[in-house]
């Protein structure tokens with residue numbers, strides 16, 4: 001169930017690598033090598049690479065993951081959302097340039113903004129539904145108008161229904177739901193019993209891993225619980241020496257993985 005998010009911040013790199021954007025690949029590759037047998041996915045966040053003019057290092061990293069962990073799918077976290085013609089280009093970026101297995105998308109612009117990605121058979125499209133940040137409630141928790149003046153669904157519930165129903169033509173859709181909102185994870189699971197859920201927000205954002213698993217995991221409904229900073233920087237500060245950051249990341253990933261596994265209902 002554990003996904004390690006790759007959000008490289010050079011200012012947090014260990015030892016001599018600190019502040020050096022040319023070490024983004026080296027840092028992320030070391031994390032991948034140290035955790036690849038513990039994870040069900042890796043999730044590089046594109047902004048951390050683009051902001052440092054390090055897209056070439058992201059390409060190398062994607063190739064590295066395919067080489068050393070071909071069984072581990074890679075989710076490109078890009079949260080794209082645009083008109084169809086532009087979405088075609090974003091889809092090429094994700095699936096042709098970076099060869100990602102899945103990409104995160106904002107559903108805010110509607111079905112035609114998602115359709116260009118659906119042409120890429122076998123790729124996963126993960127729609128933001130109930131995001132982990134406090135401001136996610138500003139729009140996602142708004143109630144829509146129902147039929148005959150009755151109150152309708154909350155916006156995130158509507159997104160979950162669409163993704164589990166009419167929109168999921170090729171069976172490619174999944175949903176993002178934050179671990180910081182376990183009750184909403186449970187509600188989304190109710191509305192979308194079999195869709196994979198990408199659940200960020202454990203670790204640095206304080207989400208409750210156990211409550212998340214209880215709310216979201218079903219034998220027929222997989223969850224991918226993602227943690228970035230709490231794993232990446234477990235050993236780059238404090239008493240852990242710089243040379244040991246990858247070992248500390250492995251330890252943090254192991255602990256998170258065990259916590260998730262123990263929370264899974266048995267039988």
Ligand SMILES: O=C(O)c1cc(=O)[nH]c(=O)n1[C@@H]1O[C@H](COP(=O)(O)O)[C@@H](O)[C@H]1O
Nearest residue numbers: 005045077104131132200204205227228229
């Ligand atoms: O799509 C995401 O991955 C995402 C959705 C969401 O609702 N909240 C969220 O934090 N994320 C991403 O998940 C990662 C969380 O990082 P940590 O808080 O360090 O584990 C970041 O890369 C965020 O961009």
